[in-house]
Amino acid sequence: MDLRKYAAELLGSFLFFSIGYLSVGAAGAAGLTTALLVVPFSFGFGLLAAIFAFGHISGGHFNPAISIALAAVKRFEWKDVAPYVLVQLVGAALASLTLWTIAINQKGMTSNALKESGFAANGYGDHSPGSYALIACLITEVVMTAIFLIVIMGATDKRAPKGFAGVAIGLALTLIHLVSIPVTNTSVNPARSFGPALFVQGWALSQLWLFWVAPIVGGLIGAVVYQLMAGDSKEGEGLEPEALAYDA
Numbered sequence: 001m002d003l004r005k006y007a008a009e010l011l012g013s014f015l016f017f018s019i020g021y022l023s024v025g026a027a028g029a030a031g032l033t034t035a036l037l038v039v040p041f042s043f044g045f046g047l048l049a050a051i052f053a054f055g056h057i058s059g060g061h062f063n064p065a066i067s068i069a070l071a072a073v074k075r076f077e078w079k080d081v082a083p084y085v086l087v088q089l090v091g092a093a094l095a096s097l098t099l100w101t102i103a104i105n106q107k108g109m110t111s112n113a114l115k116e117s118g119f120a121a122n123g124y125g126d127h128s129p130g131s132y133a134l135i136a137c138l139i140t141e142v143v144m145t146a147i148f149l150i151v152i153m154g155a156t157d158k159r160a161p162k163g164f165a166g167v168a169i170g171l172a173l174t175l176i177h178l179v180s181i182p183v184t185n186t187s188v189n190p191a192r193s194f195g196p197a198l199f200v201q202g203w204a205l206s207q208l209w210l211f212w213v214a215p216i217v218g219g220l221i222g223a224v225v226y227q228l229m230a231g232d233s234k235e236g237e238g239l240e241p242e243a244l245a246y247d248a
């Protein structure tokens with residue numbers, strides 16, 4: 001068992017989510033317009049940084065939906081799915097704890113006020129930034145995650161240009177956030193939703209199921225669609241370390 005890849009996946013998840021969560025906290029105080037500009041680039045470039053830092057060690061999933069989808073199309077070992085998901089969740093929880101610790105030490109801030117602010121949590125209905133209904137949020141998360149997986153698998157295919165996968169993946173996540181923040185605050189990643197929900201509790205935990213089901217379903221759809229277009233899985237690498245190496 002190579003513990004280095006699990007450690008890399010944990011640290012990469014913490015790096016990615018820390019940048020994303022902190023940007024939501026900072027932009028939230030400045031209003032929705034600022035959030036729509038700052039948060040997408042923070043999550044996208046945060047993922048890009050994490051991939052370049054740790055992707056050549058762990059493959060740089062940082063997302064349970066990615067690990068599950070790649071395993072389903074035989075581009076990732078099923079035996080590694082549970083450990084990867086576990087460390088991704090730990091990374092998200094630690095990143096949320098970091099944001100909570102910073103925010104709670106702001107003058108006049110209380111835990112109730114932090115929870116009422118939403119604390120970067122994803123939601124639908126009254127907890128959607130644009131008050132979108134459950135069905136709209138479900139469709140958005142499924143479609144956006146499917147698109148994300150198609151980009152990931154295309155960028156890491158052996159036939160794609162080498163060394164640019166992280167850039168394509170990070171920019172794709174940026175675009176996804178630009179489109180879907182008003183709908184769900186953008187998840188496309190169960191671990192991303194898990195971290196803030198631990199601290200907001202209440203409605204965030206009760207709505208968390210959507211941000212597990214929709215990304216996983218969307219990820220499976222995207223992986224299967226790409227597989228059908230690209231052909232034999234042996235022709236691509238999936239999100240494996242070799243596909244992200246600078247000298248591949």
